[in-house]
Amino acid sequence: MLLKLPTELIQLVFLYSTTPAFLQAAFACRTLYAIASNCREILLHHLYQTPGVNEDLLPADSKQLFRVLQKRASQQLYGAQFTASCTQFHFGSLVLDVKASSLAPSEHQIFALVYKGHEDIQIFRTENGQLQLKACLKPHRLQPGVVEVLRTAFDADDGLYVLQRFTPTTEESPDSEHPFIKQAFKSYIRGQVYLIRYSLQSRHDPVRVCTFPDHAEYEPLALAAAHRDSFAISWQHSRESEEYEVVLYNAQSASSAHSLPSVIDVAYDSCVLVDWTKQRQNDDIHFHARIASSRFNCEKGPVIELSFNDRSTQILYYHRAQTLYGSFQNIQRINMTSFPVQPTLYQNSSLVQFSGSLRLLFSIAIPFYGTHATRVEENGHSKCQWKYLAFGVATHRTEDWTVACLLKSEAFCSSEHCGHVLNLERGRRFLNWTVVARLWGFQDSSNSLGCKVATSKHGTRIAVANWNVLYIWALQPSALIEQNANRYYPSLLQSPGSAMVELRPLVIPLDAVCFKLRFTDAEDELLAITDRGLMYWNIGPLGRGQRIAEELPA
Numbered sequence: 001m002l003l004k005l006p007t008e009l010i011q012l013v014f015l016y017s018t019t020p021a022f023l024q025a026a027f028a029c030r031t032l033y034a035i036a037s038n039c040r041e042i043l044l045h046h047l048y049q050t051p052g053v054n055e056d057l058l059p060a061d062s063k064q065l066f067r068v069l070q071k072r073a074s075q076q077l078y079g080a081q082f083t084a085s086c087t088q089f090h091f092g093s094l095v096l097d098v099k100a101s102s103l104a105p106s107e108h109q110i111f112a113l114v115y116k117g118h119e120d121i122q123i124f125r126t127e128n129g130q131l132q133l134k135a136c137l138k139p140h141r142l143q144p145g146v147v148e149v150l151r152t153a154f155d156a157d158d159g160l161y162v163l164q165r166f167t168p169t170t171e172e173s174p175d176s177e178h179p180f181i182k183q184a185f186k187s188y189i190r191g192q193v194y195l196i197r198y199s200l201q202s203r204h205d206p207v208r209v210c211t212f213p214d215h216a217e218y219e220p221l222a223l224a225a226a227h228r229d230s231f232a233i234s235w236q237h238s239r240e241s242e243e244y245e246v247v248l249y250n251a252q253s254a255s256s257a258h259s260l261p262s263v264i265d266v267a268y269d270s271c272v273l274v275d276w277t278k279q280r281q282n283d284d285i286h287f288h289a290r291i292a293s294s295r296f297n298c299e300k301g302p303v304i305e306l307s308f309n310d311r312s313t314q315i316l317y318y319h320r321a322q323t324l325y326g327s328f329q330n331i332q333r334i335n336m337t338s339f340p341v342q343p344t345l346y347q348n349s350s351l352v353q354f355s356g357s358l359r360l361l362f363s364i365a366i367p368f369y370g371t372h373a374t375r376v377e378e379n380g381h382s383k384c385q386w387k388y389l390a391f392g393v394a395t396h397r398t399e400d401w402t403v404a405c406l407l408k409s410e411a412f413c414s415s416e417h418c419g420h421v422l423n424l425e426r427g428r429r430f431l432n433w434t435v436v437a438r439l440w441g442f443q444d445s446s447n448s449l450g451c452k453v454a455t456s457k458h459g460t461r462i463a464v465a466n467w468n469v470l471y472i473w474a475l476q477p478s479a480l481i482e483q484n485a486n487r488y489y490p491s492l493l494q495s496p497g498s499a500m501v502e503l504r505p506l507v508i509p510l511d512a513v514c515f516k517l518r519f520t521d522a523e524d525e526l527l528a529i530t531d532r533g534l535m536y537w538n539i540g541p542l543g544r545g546q547r548i549a550e551e552l553p554a
Helices: 007-016 019-026 030-038 040-049 062-075 179-186 276-281 424-429 477-481
Strands: 085-090 110-114 121-127 130-137 145-154 159-168 192-199 207-211 218-227 230-237 244-255 263-275 303-309 314-319 327-330 345-347 350-355 358-364 369-376 382-395 402-414 434-439 452-455 461-466 469-474 501-503 506-509 514-519 525-530 533-538 547-551
Touching: 007 019, 007 030, 007 040, 019 030, 019 040, 019 062, 030 040, 030 062, 040 062, 110 145, 121 159, 145 218, 159 218, 192 218, 230 303, 244 276, 244 303, 244 314, 263 276, 350 382, 350 402, 350 434, 358 402, 369 424, 369 477, 382 424, 382 434, 382 477, 402 477, 434 477, 452 514, 461 514
Parallel strands: 085 547, 207 263, 218 303, 434 501
Antiparallel strands: 085 533, 110 121, 121 130, 145 159, 159 192, 192 207, 218 230, 230 244, 244 263, 303 314, 314 327, 327 345, 350 358, 358 382, 369 382, 382 402, 402 434, 452 461, 461 469, 469 506, 514 525, 525 533
16 A cells, blocks of 8 residues: 555655654565665654764765664664564473572573472573573482472572472381481471572582471571572461561581481571561561651561572562562671671662652662763862662552652762772662653552563663563663763653653563563573463564474473
């Protein structure tokens, strides 16, 4: 139909089309491509509407302008909802255990897969868009019985922590003198929970094992590992669901006095970081927040996810239906043997100017991008300036609408006292934040799972999985952190009356519920652990919209 129009009318249609629609039409046939790629006025118009620095555009010819527009469109993910490819990995008749499986931080590029009803753990590595089996971890049996993998977590020393439940065979009496076996037989019918640490770097190292006799009647809800000798567990009572706590463990001693030289028994000192049962019973103990608000004084329920932050000096707590962590504690000064008081629990809330006279309480994630600059002042002294960019979510307290934004914070210090090493996790310590961009399309989760957030290695992509829909925003973090000082984002993408940039998402239906999400080392590749298996998404410009099913070895 379009080809029946005169060339001049086709050019007008191109001029008033959105840039994604213009590019899609340009590649529909050779005639439209020739018209689109040779009209300088139309190309300049769309370049000025597309994020990018527009210097040195005028001397370029039409062919060069069209190539620049294509490159920019690729960076902004225009049309990627049609070209994004997905490989969905299946495991034969096995079903993926989404709670027990885990993704390591993106810099490690490994993940652990656990299957329901199976005790082995498979470690995979992503490399050049392929999945490679790195190891298959098998339980070290101390006695005949059944092993159930409950949780896994990677630590900073290339190790994997595994929480398992061991239910011994009850037909025979325990002949072994090993204390873990005796404890398992004395425990109630659900079996004994114990923890194993595997060294992934040196597979011949003995595994480290410990048990939790004082939590025999508790279920582990979350596990986080700091390093070789430190980890934390969120516990909930199996019968009294209102009783739950978070416990920090540090290694005290190790021994290998039994018949398995490949196993080391480890004893741990423990410290209860937060005990919600005691807090409800004692009116003198309260949550401590930076900003008093009834929104954060309410009961949030048990901690369902944990993570260490800032070189393991902080621990972050996630609750049901929360997109970001809800609270945190500083644990660097804890004396495990004599610490009498639980460390202060801070809420993840910062009061930020959103627009006009409206200020909102934001929950702010750990920054995903930062810059460092050293400048010499007029008096001869040099100062360092740090800037951080983070994802944040806020809900209006009375109107109950939710907004997702990118926020910036900065700090100055003397160059002599500056380490000059970027630590993004440290950036969350700052209190003063400024909204630099709004992420349109974000919807707060309406289920207990909450939204899952991931950012790419260089900060050019941020993804949010809300149940079975994936939202991805293309970013230029260097421009956003400078509040668009170089005019990278055109005026039509700026909020009226403010300097806030408005960004629109790429929306991809997953056809599966996403439980865990992470970018690989490539900016346009994501891994998602879903109720339908493992998904590998490539949203890069070379995709053809394929949907491929592959089977991983079980």
